[in-house]
Amino acid sequence: MTTMPVRRRRWRNTAIGLSFLLPNFIGFLILTLIPVGLLFYYAFTEWNVFGGATWTGLDNFRQMARDTTFWTALRNTLYYAAFHIPLTLAVSLGLALLLNRKLRGVAFFRAVAFFPYITSIVAIAQIWNMLFSPGFGPVNELLRWVGVDNPPGWTTSADWSMPAVIVVGVWRDMGYYMLLFLAGLQTIPGQLYEAARVDGASAWQRFRAVTLPGLRPTTFFITVLLTIGSFKVFDLILVMTNGGPGQSTLVLAQYIFRKGFEENQFGYASAVSIVLFAICLLVTVVQFVVNKRRSS
Amino acid sequence: MKRSLAAVTALLLGITGCSSGGDAEESGPVTLTLAGWSLATTPEFKTLADGFKSSHPDITVELKEYDAANYDTQMIADLAAGKAPDVYVQKNLKNFFTYQDGKQLVDVSDVAGKLGPKVGGLSAYQVDGKTWAIPYRADSWVLYYNKALFDKAGVKHPDGSWTWAEYATAAKELTTKLKASGDKALGTYQHTWQSTAQGFALAQTAGASLETGDYAFLKPYYETALDLQTAGAQVSLGDATTNSLTYQAQFGKQSAAMMVMGTWYIATLLNQQAKGDADTFEWGIAPAPQLTKATTGTSATPVTFADPTGLGINPKISEKKIAAAKEFLAYAAGADAAKALAGIGVTPADSSSVADTIFSLKGAPGDELSKFTFTTHDTKPENPVSKYTAPLQNILKDLHTEVLSGTTPIDAAITKAQDRAKNEVLSK
Numbered sequence: 001m002t003t004m005p006v007r008r009r010r011w012r013n014t015a016i017g018l019s020f021l022l023p024n025f026i027g028f029l030i031l032t033l034i035p036v037g038l039l040f041y042y043a044f045t046e047w048n049v050f051g052g053a054t055w056t057g058l059d060n061f062r063q064m065a066r067d068t069t070f071w072t073a074l075r076n077t078l079y080y081a082a083f084h085i086p087l088t089l090a091v092s093l094g095l096a097l098l099l100n101r102k103l104r105g106v107a108f109f110r111a112v113a114f115f116p117y118i119t120s121i122v123a124i125a126q127i128w129n130m131l132f133s134p135g136f137g138p139v140n141e142l143l144r145w146v147g148v149d150n151p152p153g154w155t156t157s158a159d160w161s162m163p164a165v166i167v168v169g170v171w172r173d174m175g176y177y178m179l180l181f182l183a184g185l186q187t188i189p190g191q192l193y194e195a196a197r198v199d200g201a202s203a204w205q206r207f208r209a210v211t212l213p214g215l216r217p218t219t220f221f222i223t224v225l226l227t228i229g230s231f232k233v234f235d236l237i238l239v240m241t242n243g244g245p246g247q248s249t250l251v252l253a254q255y256i257f258r259k260g261f262e263e264n265q266f267g268y269a270s271a272v273s274i275v276l277f278a279i280c281l282l283v284t285v286v287q288f289v290v291n292k293r294r295s296s
Numbered sequence: 297m298k299r300s301l302a303a304v305t306a307l308l309l310g311i312t313g314c315s316s317g318g319d320a321e322e323s324g325p326v327t328l329t330l331a332g333w334s335l336a337t338t339p340e341f342k343t344l345a346d347g348f349k350s351s352h353p354d355i356t357v358e359l360k361e362y363d364a365a366n367y368d369t370q371m372i373a374d375l376a377a378g379k380a381p382d383v384y385v386q387k388n389l390k391n392f393f394t395y396q397d398g399k400q401l402v403d404v405s406d407v408a409g410k411l412g413p414k415v416g417g418l419s420a421y422q423v424d425g426k427t428w429a430i431p432y433r434a435d436s437w438v439l440y441y442n443k444a445l446f447d448k449a450g451v452k453h454p455d456g457s458w459t460w461a462e463y464a465t466a467a468k469e470l471t472t473k474l475k476a477s478g479d480k481a482l483g484t485y486q487h488t489w490q491s492t493a494q495g496f497a498l499a500q501t502a503g504a505s506l507e508t509g510d511y512a513f514l515k516p517y518y519e520t521a522l523d524l525q526t527a528g529a530q531v532s533l534g535d536a537t538t539n540s541l542t543y544q545a546q547f548g549k550q551s552a553a554m555m556v557m558g559t560w561y562i563a564t565l566l567n568q569q570a571k572g573d574a575d576t577f578e579w580g581i582a583p584a585p586q587l588t589k590a591t592t593g594t595s596a597t598p599v600t601f602a603d604p605t606g607l608g609i610n611p612k613i614s615e616k617k618i619a620a621a622k623e624f625l626a627y628a629a630g631a632d633a634a635k636a637l638a639g640i641g642v643t644p645a646d647s648s649s650v651a652d653t654i655f656s657l658k659g660a661p662g663d664e665l666s667k668f669t670f671t672t673h674d675t676k677p678e679n680p681v682s683k684y685t686a687p688l689q690n691i692l693k694d695l696h697t698e699v700l701s702g703t704t705p706i707d708a709a710i711t712k713a714q715d716r717a718k719n720e721v722l723s724k
Contacts (some may be wrong), residue, residue, distance in 0.1 A: 049376045049396030067720055090333035126540060156534025158703035223340075246698030261369050263686045264394050 417604025
């Protein structure tokens with residue numbers, strides 16, 4: 001007996017393991033990893049898809065620095081994120097707390113809250129646009145009925161288009177994050193609540209001292225997901241306002257799409273993508289660091 | 297192991313499309329592929345393919361369908377991947393520069409040289425003295441009007457003498473009088489596209505150009521549009537976008553008495569009226585309103601706009617296929633194809649000889665002004681060919697929504713667009 005069979009067996013195990021990974025990895029490699037890798041090259045070139053890319057060094061980044069539309073898009077993205085993240089957190093946590101009780105028909109209400117998340121984004125945009133229609137939409141009808149004389153123009157007004165998009169964004173995402181919060185709530189041991197009750201803690205005190213700390217890992221996970229999702233927001237805005245009126249809802253992801261696929265400036269679009277990637281990375285790293293410090 | 301590695305490599309190459317196959321030179325019949333979009337509702341591609349086959353039995357043209365809204369994005373991707381059809385359509389001029397500059401078109405100057413003098417839109421495809429695509433349809437923007445609604449309101453039909461001011465007066469008069477007679481229809485409808493204001497402004501203003509970065513010429517056109525919106529003679533841009541209004545329904549379902557639109561809508565309207573998708577009513581076309589009186593009246597040539605639709609040849613195909621494709625292009629721009637296209641309501645590149653065909657279709661108007669409008673026009677391109685056109689049009693699209701939503705006054709919006717054009721596009 002030599003070591004051959006052992007080595008062969010080890011090799012066989014590795015091969016089996018790899019064969020399980022391979023189908024997924026090939027797709028990931030071709031559709032994600034290689035394109036993302038190439039992105040870092042194209043960001044330093046001028047390229048319109050046809051023929052080779054011309055190396056232009058830092059030109060794209062220099063141009064970005066004085067590109068007012070890029071800064072507008074960045075500002076709009078931050079605006080969206082600044083409201084979308086806390087609002088979605090609050091609404092989905094509230095829904096989760098409400099639907100974590102033993103109520104009649106709770107499964108039905110959970111399904112209802114989750115529904116927007118699985119509805120086609122085009123349908124959502126179309127319906128909400130009609131609801132928000134300044135002249136005939138039900139939202140403004142309601143506002144007029146309760147006594148608002150001059151209701152906002154929503155998606156047709158530069159001042160109100162972003163709030164309108166944020167409302168729809170929160171409404172769409174709340175169900176999904178509610179589900180994650182619900183799962184988090186199930187992991188908090190019931191004895192903790194009983195003990196708190198015995199000590200005479202009020203509902204608010206129980207929420208502050210038991211629920212919130214118990215949910216910390218879930219909240220952290222959701223915040224990271226939400227942050228990345230908010231910075232990458234694209235589909236909703238594309239179909240709902242197409243960045244308008246003017247540039248009032250133009251976000252970075254749409255600006256990248258515009259530069260790349262509408263204007264065929266793939267080099268410049270890649271450079272903007274890198275900036276978006278860097279922002280997402282930076283914010284996520286900060287969140288990890290803060291979370292680590294807090295939990296220790 | 298070596299064998300399995302080779303298999304994996306082969307698989308990867310297959311997936312990424314790195315095959316090295318080419319078209320072998322063969323004699324005998326040739327099959328060409330032609331790009332088209334929405335084949336079920338856009339019969340022109342099949343009409344061209346079938347018509348060509350009957351005079352060239354050796355050459356078969358097969359259609360490859362693309363998505364109408366993402367046609368250029370998909371075509372650019374296919375060309376870059378080497379998977380594009382042999383002959384592909386230049387849907388408008390916005391991306392022609394990208395194709396031509398990217399060396400994705402065969403020089404077809406020899407085909408152009410043999411075409412008759414009446415083929416419209418050819419000059420748009422000429423760069424450095426060579427022709428890179430051949431137009432087969434050349435639409436132009438005109439004024440559609442609903443004769444029944446005009447009569448109901450007691451307003452005189454358009455006679456080809458209108459400037460934009462007269463058009464606006466008529467629109468307001470129609471709105472008021474229709475309302476008085478209990479009809480909810482508005483005077484006119486200008487669709488949400490930027491071209492409804494900017495296309496005319498660029499075509500009709502002497503010296504106007506996108507590349508100068510001076511957009512003061514847009515002002516009178518937006519003043520008219522805003523005036524019509526404020527007066528309620530036209531649906532506001534906000535209501536049109538939030539309710540996803542379609543121009544086909546606005547005119548076809550008689551929600552508006554007039555509409556500026558391209559001649560491609562003739563075929564759609566005839567078709568929808570025949571099928572019952574549009575109401576049945578008498579309509580006509582008149583020349584688009586003009587900036588000044590100088591180009592109005594049936595003794596002048598009205599100035600309007602539209603991009604031609606052309607065919608280009610993919611340079612990656614064999615010599616034999618290129619020769620066959622050139623024959624197809626010559627046919628598509630010629631008199632036989634013009635008749636066939638007119639038969640389905642499409643405006644061919646050579647529109648002078650087919651007015652009788654198109655106006656003898658069931659449901660088409662029979663008046664002289666409609667025929668004059670169809671045959672007489674000075675049609676300027678909507679997207680002048682330049683590397684700056686696509687980004688400049690995007691800036692002007694922002695201006696369009698900014699002004700018509702009432703976000704920014706017209707002068708401030710023009711100044712902003714000029715600054716953006718200078719800093720973001722023209723300085724590069």
